[in-house]
Amino acid sequence: AQKITQTQPGMFVQEKEAVTLDCTYDTSDPSYGLFWYKQPSSGEMIFLIYQGSYDQQNATEGRYSLNFQKARKSANLVISASQLGDSAMYFCAMREGGGGSQGNLIFGKGTKLSVKP
């Protein structure tokens, strides 16, 4: 079974609008971390935002926020006020376990976001 599921292979959003990219995960470990990465056409993976399983508040980083719903096992990325430069592939990833796990990440298959002018 997939541990990270991104159900939207591709999405379009109008410039300046907000967009939500979906991510659901599957783990029985009580301690885990969730990450979002952006991959522009240049190929480099850029770390965007992190949410820990014990964090009480949703993570935010500038225009990025993570809508963490623990009971539903979802960790959706919200991008506010989309910009043309947000056009990229977006990957959701999970790390299971706390300290000592060496930080192995499990990645979803990605969502391609296209921002329309």
Added chain:
Amino acid sequence: DVKVTQSSRYLVKRTGEKVFLECVQDMDHENMFWYRQDPGLGLRLIYFSYDVKMKEKGDIPEGYSVSREKKERFSLILESASTNQTSMYLCASSPGLFPYEQYFGPGTRLTVT
């Protein structure tokens, strides 16, 4: 600033050749990783290392080996390249501290003909 570099952005090799992909990080990170990325499959972990001379198999180690002689350098080796190893290869590093976010290099697009 965080920096992970990979020796080549594009590489073309022939079937049966031995191929070396080099990755260097300047952040003194303990952990280093090699992934391959294929359309529709996301990133798949080939090997990782959490210390010098230490290595662990990831999800798809077959056909690959790795070397980590120094903390900052992690090499991926294709002993005898095959066409099904044509892919994008991404190297990453992470500190040995929570939350273990990974920092990626620019990737190497390898074509095996």
